Each structure stands twice: as C-alpha cells, then as structure tokens.
Amino acid sequence: MRPSRPIAALRPFVQAVWSREASLHVAPHREHVLPSGTMHLSVRLDAPLRLYRDASDAHGRCAGTATLAGARDGFYAKHADGAASVGAVLRPGAMQALFGCDADALHGQHVALEDLWNPLDVERLRDRVACADGVEHRAIVLQQALLAQVRPIRAMHPAIARAMQTLRQGRLVRETVADSGLSHRHFLLRFRAATGLSPKEYARVLRFRRALALMPERALADVAFAAGYSDQAHLAREFRALSGLTPQTYRAGNPAGGRHVEVNFLQDRSGTAR
Template sequence: MAGMLLTRIPPPSLRFVVRSMWAAEPGPAGALPHPAPRREHVLPTGDMHLVFRLSDTPLRLFADPDDSTGWTVGHAMVGGARSAFYAREVAAPTASVGAQLRPGAAWALFGMPASALAERHTPLDALWGGAAGDALDLLQGLRMPSARLDALEALLVRRLAQRPLALHPAVARGLRGIADGTPVRDLVRASGYSHRHFASLFKEAAGLAPKRLQRVLRFQRLLATAPGIVPWVELALALGYSDQSHCIREFGDIAGMSPEAYRRAAPSAPNHVCVDRSTSSKTSRPGGIRIAPTPLHRGPPHDRP
C-alpha cells in the first residue's frame, strides 16, 4: 500500500499568511524496504515553512558534500526563506505535517522578522518554547492526515489571533512587483523610500532581499517551464537571463548542480533531487555532482524539511 499525501488551501482566515498546507503519511511498515540513508538537495522557493516530523527520524542537515556527520535540527522546526539549496538526509519514509508561509508570517506567528530566520532551520521550541512540544505531541497523537491538517489549521488560527499580520504597504506592493518581474529599482522608486530603507523593510517581511527573492522566483519559473522539452537557451532568454551562460551559472549557484544534471535526474518533485555525494567535494563545480537515478523522496513541490 502506498503512502498518502494531502494538500490543502488554507481557509480565508489564514490565507494571507499561509500559502498551502500538507500532510504526508508513509505506507505501512514493511510495505517497502527502507532505503539506505541518502542525501537530497532541497531547492528554494523563496517561502518559509513550518514543519512537524511525526515519525522517529529527526531532520538531519549537512554543510557540504564532505560533511559526513551533519547535525540534527529536531522534529518541529521553521525552515526560513533561502536563496540556495540545502542538503538533508533522506532515509525511511516520514510522517509529517506543515505549512508553506507567505511573507509577513514570521512576525505574526513567531514574533520576529523573517530575516532573522532566513537561510537556516530553527527548532520551533526556540521560538514557541514549551508550546512547540505541546503542538508536536498533539499532532503525533492523531492518526489521520486530515485530522492533523485540521489541528495545525486551528493552531495557526490561535497563534495569529495573538499577533495579527501587519504587512507594510510598500512591501505588499513590492512583493507584487517582484512576482511580476518588475525591476527592483522601479519598485524602490515607487515606494518613495531610499534603496536601503526599502530593502530593509522587504527583508524583514520576506526574509530575502528583493533581488535575491526575484532571482529565486525566476529560478522557480525556469523549473516550471518544461525544462525537459524546451532547450535551455530558449528558456534562458524567455525568462530574462542575459544569455545561456548566465542561466547555467545561476542554476548551479541555486541548485548545486547544472541544468543538464537536473534534467537527467528527472525528479518527481521539482524541488527535491537526490544526490550521490561519492563523486562530489567542497571544491566540486555544481555540474560535477552525480544524481541518483531514482529520487527517494516524493513529497510536494516545495522545500519542506
């Protein structure tokens, strides 16, 4: 019997803070052999994520291809907005539930700017104290993914009531412009603020500076535009890269591999690519990473831990 993945659009009361919610449940023990631990590049979407891992296996991350030890984050965490991939361990299938969060959610749900959580994973107990453990216990006690989604939804509604979202109007306009590909200089001019002030307001809400977020969103459009069919050079020009070399260079910086390596991997979830670290090192070029032929993780298309 295969595992189960449920996704949900949040209710109107959460929709301006939460982009989507999901719950994953692996198949019954013994249905499939547990693979040996492997590593996976999780590619950035520009969003922040709140995740509860409900199985025994905590999240383990690695600093670089030569890091054989890594470090454990835990079972409940916030994955901040990132401008490049991170590497995690993938072993036995894991039950989990989480939410993909919109800019501004960090203030509303965690009481701090998104910039303080960006480019890293933060254990949830560092933000919520004992309430993080209570939430994890509650979710672990529920057996159905739908019930876990209901419980997480109720939890976020209660949290939001304590500190309602207040997104600066200039940031809200800037986010719309970033998504549309408007040049950052035009957004700064329209805001009426200096470049430094606008960038500071933007990072507090979104976690990333405007140009970095725009870079990640363009990368995501690249992944979504049939890269297995359309030649890379055509995609590069259509999406605003200066040339094919620019596209390949940015792809390597963000994904940790070349576009062709990504294409050969053909991951079932666009932002999750298993890698074989045996042929890579700290000094390897991104294109030198060998891609596992079959991705082990088949989660939803975002960078959930």
C-alpha cells in the first residue's frame, strides 16, 4: 500500500500513513534507511525492529514492535524481512501534540512507544492492529490511536513555519535566520523543538533528498548542480556521509531510487558499505 493522506483531523500533525502486508518473497537482508528530515512511527506485526550500530555489528539490537524514529541527518541500518507493518510520517511540530515532548528529544533515536504513551494504550494498539482486517483497516486503527492522543498545543511560531518553507526552496540558512525576526539562539531552540534538527542539518537533508530524487535520471554532475552542491566531488562526500554509500554504489543497488537500500555486499576496511 502506498502512503496515503491521513484523516482531516490528523493532517496538522501527520504527513502520510502507510500499511503493508507481509511479503513472503523478500529475503531477509540488511538495509540502510536514508534520512528524510521527518519522524516516523511504526507498528510491526510479525517481528520486532532490529537495528545495527554499524557494519561490524553482527547481531544488532531489538528496538521493539512499536517504535518512534526521531529525525536524523544520517542513515541508520536495520534488518529488513518483509514483515507486515503500519506507520505514519509525522509533520514538524507534531511531537508536542501527540507525545508531549519536543522533537529534539528524539534526535537520531528509535524510542519504544511505551516510553511515550501509556503501555496499556500501546498494548491495545498492537492488539487492534493484529486483529484488523487488511491493510486499509490497520491504517484506520493507527489513525484512531493517534487521534486519541492529540492534546492542545500552541501553534508553531510563524517564523519557524516560514523558515522551513524557505529552506525547502533552497534559501541559505543564514539568510533564513536573519529574516526570521528572532534572535539566533531563540530561532535555533524553536527550530530544533519543531523538527528535531538544526537549520543546517535540516537544509543538508533537504539538499540530499533533492539529489536522491534526481539520481535515477541524470548524470552525477547534473545531479550535483541541480540539487545545490558546489560540484560532483561535494555531492560524493555528502552522499557518503549521509547514506554510507557512494553515489555509484547507490545507483547500482537501487536503480529506481528511494530511501531504503540493501547493503548485503562487500564492506570496505572502515566498515562502511561501498
């Protein structure tokens, strides 16, 4: 099932909802999940999420079956097995409304949903998802659970909302901060609280996402120019830093593009996938 729009009452907080059946044709593998600049909630039906510290980590750690992934400015590695799951992509500013904390409290982390909600509510959600009749019903069940958690909050500061828009348009961070009308310190605090990232991290991930969108269609030099990098070498450095892969390896293993990349291949001496 492709990501879909949430119900109207959740749209201020949730960007998209997705649900998928288990895939018997997916061989278990390790994959890099590339940064998106957003926070993700997921509930898995068949097996808990397993994360890996780095390429040398043979066993990983269990992160639970219901998890919230904070925004990050780099990839993470996980075990992919085609398990049935349902989830949501959260908007900036959603953390206070749905979980009662700022987004920067979860920066770069995966947190068990029981640490944020009443464990009994999480157990009911798991049970209802497991009993749901098909992927569409699971998505409805998750949205009902999210809606039940919404609490009143103050609207995001308009300067922060404007800043996110201008950064998406490729404007420089220093110009965005200067035009906000806020002191540099207060701007950074409010921006991190809403997004989980600093303005520079947020702009860096947005530029990387522009490059990912162009990778299937253009030469690397064209990708670098169109995405806003100074040259192809700059793109290559940033691509490796944010994905753990070279642009060439990403293309070879993921010709259709996307943020989930299988990395069951030769590792270099530093432990990073080539």
